[in-house]
Amino acid sequence: MTDENKKADDVTEQPAARSSQTPGPGLKRRDLLRNVGVGSVAAGLGSATYLQGLNLGRMRAMAQDTGPVKIGFIEDESGNLAVYGLQKLHAAQLAVKEINEGKTLKGDANIGAGMVGVLGKVAANPPVISKEGTALDVVNDGGAQDKADLVFDEDDDILIDSGEQGVLGREVELVSADGQSNNAVWQQLARRMIQQDQVDVLVAGFASAEREAIRPIVDQFSQLYFYTNQYEGGVADANTFCTGPVCEQQVIPTVQYMVENFGPNCYTIAADYNFGQLTAAWTRAFIPLVGGNIVGEEFIPLSVSEFSQVIARIQQTNPDWVMTLLVGQNHHNYYPQAAAAGLKYPMASTVNMAQGYEHKRFPPPSMANMHNAIQYQMEVPTGRNRAFVQRWMEMFPEDQYIGEMAQNTYFTIHLYAKAARLAHTTDQETVRRALELGWGIEAPEGSVFLEPGTHHCAHPIRLAYCDEQHNVSFLRDWPMIQAWWLQRLGVNLIRNPEYKQYVPDEDPYFSFV
Amino acid sequence: MGLTGGLVPPVIAATGFGGERAMDELAVIASVLYQFGTNAAFLLLCALGLIVILGMMNIINLAHGELMMLGAYTATIAYQRGMPFWLSVVCAFVAVGIFGAILERLVVRRFYGRELGALVVTWGISLILAQGTLVLLGPFMPAIPIPGGNFAVGQYSFSGYWIGMIVVCAALIAALWWLYNRTEIGLHARATMQNATMARALGVNTDRIYMLTFSLGAGLAGMSGALLAPTTSIQPFMGQQFVAPAFITVVVGGAANVIAGALSSSLLLSLVKTPVGFLVGAFWGTVVLLLAALIIIRLIPDGISAAIQRWLERGARVR
């Protein structure tokens, strides 16, 4: 974090335009400071004038009372991560269009987590959704619906009228830029959006590296920031709201299911960077609690694309199932290579299939027997999701897939609009307070709850399963899993603002055995 | 150090039955040999196109990865149109070879003697190719399914395709050897490599040789890309993953003798990488590969093939 020393008595020059500090909903003007200190040039190096005059750290991004509401959006539209970035861009465009047309998602502040459950009749097996196309055709409906079990209440229509066009009578504008999968560009773009374009909210980031590159900038300017991606967990930052799932929501259900169904011995192969390391650490910490054990672990550099040695080591160890935490283009080569080598172990992941749609990109049976606990995947066979997919395909008929993170981006932008409406302003501080009321929002995935203290979301989780023909079914549902780890760490960003990311080693209770 | 790869001791069934133990040991040996072969084949395929061009024209072709990408795309598109796989590979060879010839005519030939200028130009070309593919064809394309089945030895199973690739590599080496040593064009090419001015004085059309060599190098890169296409995902920046292994193999091999260099270098580097990768982990395999490359280059600066050449000449002189 940058040190900001502000000495109040060191001012030698008053900047020309100063904002008035008058309170009032939506009427604060942005602090546009232009420094005319020519006299300080000679002493430029030593002058604290600029620091004082610019008053960073206290700079509040202030709303303009007229003009469009700007949503800053940075994703990778080219480069290595383009396959994910383009989906998220389309999601944002769809959400903005719906908001401007006067639509919003159901949901309110201060409504707690959970979905209503009733007793009903279910089929013996879940329906199997075809991998072909985007119509979510049911290949196999799972049998006759004659078993009594708990079912979850579903409403078909979660998109309702908002009562106005845009937000607070102003049009919503998406200011988007391409990060080019390059962190230096991300930083520059983040600064441009915050300082020059003066966006009211920033929605950006796919890889953890990208988020960490811009988070210090976000904190410097106290910019309201949404990170909509799944990640390794631990970000406790008063300016940041993470609406993607975290390890405790994905790793634990997956591991539990796999140990229950396939056996205790797990071999982990993970991408050798933070996300892979930390997720593998979560797997390692949790698996003894359900009676499993890690028989082998391998961290693979991101540049490796040839896996015959990795495959040989797995075969040598002969586990019951394999946990694959592979990220990036090079790593996706593992699946066809393993299938060609005849590797038949059940696989589990928290990253693959739902984001990069490997089951559609690779020919069967590369992804056969893959299990993934996710909060959303395009194949979710609920009424609300079918309606959402249809709306998406009407706007983007060429798209092949709607991934996990794209859906997160979609409901996050709707959530922002709702919070701004409740706050009656787009002033970032006020909207942040509005978000910290805690929000229940109906997303295509199900009911999502934004927790006030941790700035993370509780999600409905499903276990996705990919069969030999790459068709998808959901074998188990967890209606609501909270992001409880930050709570256990005692993070409460309302009472105690922080600006860091926690890692498992800072949690003395992380590993119980 | 913090690496949790660990040491995985080879699993030898501790049963009393001698037959089973022998079978397991055989399986382990087969697995190690297989890994050695696939590593070497991968390095060889990456390096072949690059070394042909380097050996002849001393040009470091930074667009090599993108030429492989073009080959992969060509083969994938051809396959999707219904062509059988092996024909798509040939198609990729021809298409990228023609593209290479055009590139040579238009751009590269102005940089002979200016290796470092060639470096920058080929980098620029690689940017254009990669980004252009992204713009024209989008970020992804469905991959070709890996042909060939698999077979098992003991508890290990091996992919038939990679076995096939090892065979194809051997065939390629043989074909190149035949081309360079048993044809007239090969003779002209070797003469040009040795002393271009003299060759021209003797009536060899060096311009044509250069064009054909660049075309061959590009075609080989395209073919390698096509052969590796089923094992990887098809996307515009896929060339990047091949550049580093290609360069390292080429530099260790040296350009004195194209075939000996490529072959010896890929075998040697694979020999170093396989046991480490098998016993410890992929990361240390990569590190050892790089360190070995550094050491070999330090000891034999102009590459293994030059050392082999010197040793052969010394032997000839003694006799």
Added chain:
Amino acid sequence: MRILELIGGNEDIGRGPLFWLPFALVVAAFLAAPAWLTEFEAYNISFYLLNIPMALGLCLLWGYCGVLSFGQVAYFGIAGYTYGIVAGNLVGLSWGPLAGSLAGLAAAAAVAAVFGYFVFYARVQMWIVPILTLVLTLLLETFLGQTAGYQWRVGSVQLGGYNGMTGIPSFQLGSHVFFGFSFFYYVLVLVLACYLGCRMLVNASWGKVLLAIREDALRTEILGYDIRFRQWATFVLAAVLAGVSGLLYVQWGNYITPTQVGLLQAALPVIWVAVGGRDKLLAVIFGTYALNWLNYSLSSQGNQYALVIIGGLLVAVMLFFPRGIVVSIAEFLSPRRRRSA
């Protein structure tokens, strides 16, 4: 006065009042930045400027001495990471960043010294040097990329693997933290100092010997000069300059990742120097500034064709201006100038 003589020498583009007057005007315009730039624009310009020392080092090494190193970014990264570790552990102490900067430069110099010793004193062929330095860079990136685990920390600072090292402190002298416009001036002064220093170097006898080595190393050696030492020393100097860029980068963005020492980044300094004109310092300054500006302008407009345009530009420049744009223009403008090669 010897200094002025050295600065005014003719081993670089421009001499005499016809050159120095516009030069002074440009510098003055930069110094008056707050009058016509927003802080955001100054911040971006700082980024274009801070890459210049690395390019100057490469120019010395390649243009004047004839040794191409593909691995300048390795020293960029070493200096940046070292600064992050040292200053990060000394956070709260006002001399922490200064100590970190010195440590960063020292680390870059040390690694270059050892590596350079093995390269130059082994009499390796010159065309191998780019590959060797590239392999070193890849090794460094591979190593840094796997430092994601929590155990990879020095003191209280985590290396962070591909997530990068975050929260690197800005530079400060005493109680003043360099940020915004003050950082802009800091970079400007440093870059000017580097440029004038390099200019003095190439105009002095050291520079002449370097040129001689570039022209014909054997002949220079026969004439009695210790060419190994000079190549080695220039290599170390170039590494230190790359380290300066690395320091400025982390002090600018407070963040560094292993991709900064990756394959794509490694080619960039070579490109900047080749496009500007590799054997003239001023040309390199233009090339670096212009290409960085172009890259940012194109990418920030969301232009899909950004990389295509840059690639095309590179091809065009090398085809039509083989000695670099600025050098070609300079030679065109002053046909009476002695061509230095």
